[in-house]
Amino acid sequence: MRRTSHSPAAAATDGAAGAASCGTATSSPPAPARRRFLRHATLTVAALALLRLPTGWAASSPVRIDAARFPQSVASGDPRPNRVLLWTRVAGDAHALRLQVAMEADFARVVIDRPVPVPTDTDGCVRVRATGLEPATTYFYRFVDDSPGAALSSPVGRTRTAPAPDASVPLRLAFLSCQDYGGRWYNTLLPLLEMDLDAVVHLGDFIYETAGDPGFQNASAERSIAFDDIAGALRLGTDDAPFHAARSLDNYRQLHRTFRTDPALRRLLERAPLIAIWDDHEFSDDCWADNATYQNGRGDEQDGGRRRNAERAYFEYMPVDLDPDADESVPGDAGLFPHARLWRSLRLGRDVELWLTDYRSFRPDHLVPEDAFPAALALDRAQLEAVAGRLGTTYASLAPQLLTYFDPSRAEYASLRGPLREAITAAYVAEGIDQRRAADLAVTLASQPLAHLGVAGLLQEWNAARPEQQRVALPVAAADADRGLPWLGLGKTALFSSVGSRYFVVAPAFDLLAAARAAQGLPSALGAEQSAWLSRTMPASDATWKLVASSVSMTAIRLDLARPTLQAPEALRRTFYLNVDHWDGFPVERRQLIADVFDPAGGAIVLSGDIHAGFVTQHSAGTVEFTAPAVSSQTIGSILEKAITRDPVTVDVGRRLVAGLDEITQDGMAGLIYAQTRRHGVGVLELDAGEARMRFIETAEETCLASLYERPADYAATSRTAAFRLSAAERVVRRDDR
Numbered sequence: 249m250r251r252t253s254h255s256p257a258a259a260a261t262d263g264a265a266g267a268a269s270c271g272t273a274t275s276s277p278p279a280p281a282r283r284r285f286l287r288h289a290t291l292t293v294a295a296l297a298l299l300r301l302p303t304g305w306a307a308s309s310p311v312r313i314d315a316a317r318f319p320q321s322v323a324s325g326d327p328r329p330n331r332v333l334l335w336t337r338v339a340g341d342a343h344a345l346r347l348q349v350a351m352e353a354d355f356a357r358v359v360i361d362r363p364v365p366v367p368t369d370t371d372g373c374v375r376v377r378a379t380g381l382e383p384a385t386t387y388f389y390r391f392v393d394d395s396p397g398a399a400l401s402s403p404v405g406r407t408r409t410a411p412a413p414d415a416s417v418p419l420r421l422a423f424l425s426c427q428d429y430g431g432r433w434y435n436t437l438l439p440l441l442e443m444d445l446d447a448v449v450h451l452g453d454f455i456y457e458t459a460g461d462p463g464f465q466n467a468s469a470e471r472s473i474a475f476d477d478i479a480g481a482l483r484l485g486t487d488d489a490p491f492h493a494a495r496s497l498d499n500y501r502q503l504h505r506t507f508r509t510d511p512a513l514r515r516l517l518e519r520a521p522l523i524a525i526w527d528d529h530e531f532s533d534d535c536w537a538d539n540a541t542y543q544n545g546r547g548d549e550q551d552g553g554r555r556r557n558a559e560r561a562y563f564e565y566m567p568v569d570l571d572p573d574a575d576e577s578v579p580g581d582a583g584l585f586p587h588a589r590l591w592r593s594l595r596l597g598r599d600v601e602l603w604l605t606d607y608r609s610f611r612p613d614h615l616v617p618e619d620a621f622p623a624a625l626a627l628d629r630a631q632l633e634a635v636a637g638r639l640g641t642t643y644a645s646l647a648p649q650l651l652t653y654f655d656p657s658r659a660e661y662a663s664l665r666g667p668l669r670e671a672i673t674a675a676y677v678a679e680g681i682d683q684r685r686a687a688d689l690a691v692t693l694a695s696q697p698l699a700h701l702g703v704a705g706l707l708q709e710w711n712a713a714r715p716e717q718q719r720v721a722l723p724v725a726a727a728d729a730d731r732g733l734p735w736l737g738l739g740k741t742a743l744f745s746s747v748g749s750r751y752f753v754v755a756p757a758f759d760l761l762a763a764a765r766a767a768q769g770l771p772s773a774l775g776a777e778q779s780a781w782l783s784r785t786m787p788a789s790d791a792t793w794k795l796v797a798s799s800v801s802m803t804a805i806r807l808d809l810a811r812p813t814l815q816a817p818e819a820l821r822r823t824f825y826l827n828v829d830h831w832d833g834f835p836v837e838r839r840q841l842i843a844d845v846f847d848p849a850g851g852a853i854v855l856s857g858d859i860h861a862g863f864v865t866q867h868s869a870g871t872v873e874f875t876a877p878a879v880s881s882q883t884i885g886s887i888l889e890k891a892i893t894r895d896p897v898t899v900d901v902g903r904r905l906v907a908g909l910d911e912i913t914q915d916g917m918a919g920l921i922y923a924q925t926r927r928h929g930v931g932v933l934e935l936d937a938g939e940a941r942m943r944f945i946e947t948a949e950e951t952c953l954a955s956l957y958e959r960p961a962d963y964a965a966t967s968r969t970a971a972f973r974l975s976a977a978e979r980v981v982r983r984d985d986r
Contacts, residue, residue: 311392311401317342320508322391323517324407325524325567326594327447329383332409332521334376335567336391336402337505342366346392347376353388353404364391371501373564383412384597405518408446411597418936419600420444422520425451425527425799425857426878429507430459430473431466433955435963436879436928437512439945442960443932445520446596451857451876452527452799454566455503457558458484460491461533463890464882466953473506475499484542493532493542495554500561508565511957524566525590525604527799527858531558534750534829536611538585544744545619546680556584585609591778593785599937601791603782607799610775614833615761616749621672621693622736623702625653626761629730635767639760649756650731654723656703657695667720668703669694671710679743699734700725733757739824750833755806755823759835766836773834782841786849792976793935794849800830800858801875802838803865806916809901813908816901823916826888830858846871851979853940855933860884861913862929862944864922864972864981872974872981874942877929880952885909885925921981922970928952929967941984943971 315321320337338345349360364376374391381387387409391402411417422440440448458465459473462485475481480496494500508514531554532540538555563584570592590606616626632650633643656665669690676686704722711719738757740748748754762770772779786794810821825832846852851870861884863875877883885906892902905912914923929946947967956963971984 311390311399313403314393314400315403317393317400318391318402320505320565321403321514321518322389322405323567324389324405324521326569326592327408327410327521327523327596328569328594329410329412330381331377331379332381332387332407333567333569334378334389334391334405334407335565336374337372337508337565338366338374338391338393338402339372342393342395344394345374346394347378347389348392349378349381349387349389351387353406355388355390359387360389370564371505371561375567377569381409383409384415384417385409403514403518407521410594413595413598415597416599416937417597418934419446419596421447421449421933421935422930423449423451423797423855423857423874423876423933424879424930425876426453426860426881427507427513428453428456428465428878428881429471429510430456431468431471432880432952433471433957434510434512434880435951435956436930436945436947437516438956438960438963439967440930440932441512441515441519447521447523448516449602449797449855450522450524451797451855452525453529453858453881454524454526455500455507456529456881457494457500457503457532458491458529459493461485461493462489462491464887466882470955473503476502482542495551495557497557497560500558501564504561504565522567523594523602523604523797524568525606525797525799526562526608528608528829530562531555531608534614534746535608536613537609539613541614541618541746541750544746544749545617546744552585559584559588591774591781595791599792600795600935601789601793602795602797603786604797605774605782605799606778607773610771610778611773611834612771614750614828615758615765615770616735616738616740616753616828618746618749619744620735620740620749621689621702621743622740622748623698623706623734624693625697625699625732625734626738627733627764628653628697629732631764632732635764638767639763646760647731649737649760651699651701651734651737652725652729653697653699653732653734654703654725654729655697661723664707664720664723665694667707667710671706674710675706675743697730697732699732699736700729702734702736733761750829751827753825753828755825758825758828762833762835770834770836773831773837783845786845786852789849792937793940794846794852795933796846796852796854798831798854798856801856801863802831802842802854802867802873803856803859803863803875803920804832804835804917805859805913807905807912808916809905811912814901814904817897820898820901826884826913827859842867842871853933855931860887861923861925862927862931862946862970863913863920864942864970865917866919866921866981868919870979872979874931874933874944874972876931877924877927877944877946879930880928883926883928883949886949888925922972922983924970927968938976939973940976941971941973942981943969943984945969 318336319339323335325333343366345364347362347364348358351357360378366374387407388404390404393400422445460467475492477496477498481492481499482495483490484493485491494503528535534541538550538552540549543549592604594602636643656668672690672693673686676689700723707722738748739752739754805826806823807826808823809816831838847868847870854873856875860878860881862877865873867873889906893899909925910923914920927946929944932943934941945967951966972981973984974981
């Protein structure tokens, strides 16, 4: 299936590459200023091309590979038919390198040989756009420090340009995500080192911004990170068990530097071009725009400077090329947040086009706020009546799944308001909120509609702490009391919690809230501009296979805890969404994307990650999704087991749930034909004009806890393969047991 290399007909040995720094200024200049900067940088590059070679130096001169000089080795990215972006990082004080691109690994036929400046403020990172190349051709490249004395070279990289848009060429793509570093090893990459890959598609979580988060991270003597700039990092956790998250530019650079020293990852990036998007951990766990979620609403976590630091380090270290029209100009990043535009498309021959999306930069906040007061209303009767018709239902039909509520500000509840304010204040103080802020919140909440059920629990606690003569009667719902959807009806039973907000949300209630918010004009998860781009470009493409890279999975994870085998307590016998931080949080937009964009374009193959599990899903007659398991990060089964077994009330049902998680997940969504939640792995997708073949190469969780880099046969003995295929004519994915 492999292709042969062809000599470029029009390659020149001098000046067929554009050089630039990887970074950008912390604050993004306006577009005209950026264009002026790019024009100036282009002129600088053209002038550099006229520099004379050092006396006696030739492309064929012997060089010595110096891994210490280039500790993160080399990488390439975003291949187009006539160019590819090349990357390295040089340690020390080098001010200039030479880039060499050749047809063979021994550099006997050099097609590019030119000076490249080392920028002064990019942590030593260098990015070069090599242009004037031939389509579907393998090239070898290296960066040479040609300072006086013996020439020192980076390791040799191998890359490959994309096929011409009219060429029908078979492709082999690896796709992967979620490669946590602390205490964990990238053994899952070892099979890819034996393959001839056209590209590696990374779906996000290339780094993790936290070091030592006890919720899901490990540490070991060999694989741990302690921030050098500890004063610039965020201190998280508790006083007894603190850990840190990156905030400063130095913090994020250190993470990229460290992750990129992994030998297996270095070797993979030396062998094939990288095509990458980001997810949350490149900035902050479960983020949206420039907002973090560590405090679950206890404080304001919006931090534009932190987001820009994360993006600057990302653009320095990742070989992404966001300008599809540029020739020899600077490989720019179109600015930093909120101006960055990571989304883009790559045409990979006649048969394949790949759309790379950005789910994190433009999405709104999670629908259920982490700091929502459980008894407060997400939707009252008036709101439900206003949207019911647009949802194809009536308020009366919705009423059975709603809860009664009352308005404490009404005169008949005057005697109740004081105790209610005291009870609410006490609840907030118990969560660490200072007395004044807690009292202010209580005044606001006690003057708005609240669910009877939520208020009853608060006042029962208030009454229990007082003598009988001071106790108050609980409000009783009249037969005709208004009904609404309080936050507690979504599973939000505690203040400042991700449970009932981002995780374990009651599915029917969330579907109702999401539909109502969509009818009210909920902003797009992808943002208006990116959504319009997808809607415009996908139907216009004539590619046979339309691939969509999504950092988060579109597969629904619905857990029916009413299954008799789980023996769950009565309060838990409902259907929950496990994680609405991914596309389950935008069910209406997800349906619209599939029905109105993907399917009319002839169907799509969605490649996704994030959830630390492997799924294969037939979303519609034309659209299929392959969700990659984690390279090394703790599996969703392991994370769920740890979380759900902390509470003595849920420990038994939690163990039964985790034991049957694959089956329960598969039963929860029609079209989910394969699910595994306790193995690591990577995906390999092979495409030609008539067929797509996909396989997961998976391994057990414990395999990532020790290095098998020098014993690949031992890793192979632990791995298993799950294979699938679909034809271009039928678009129905089937298990391939051949």
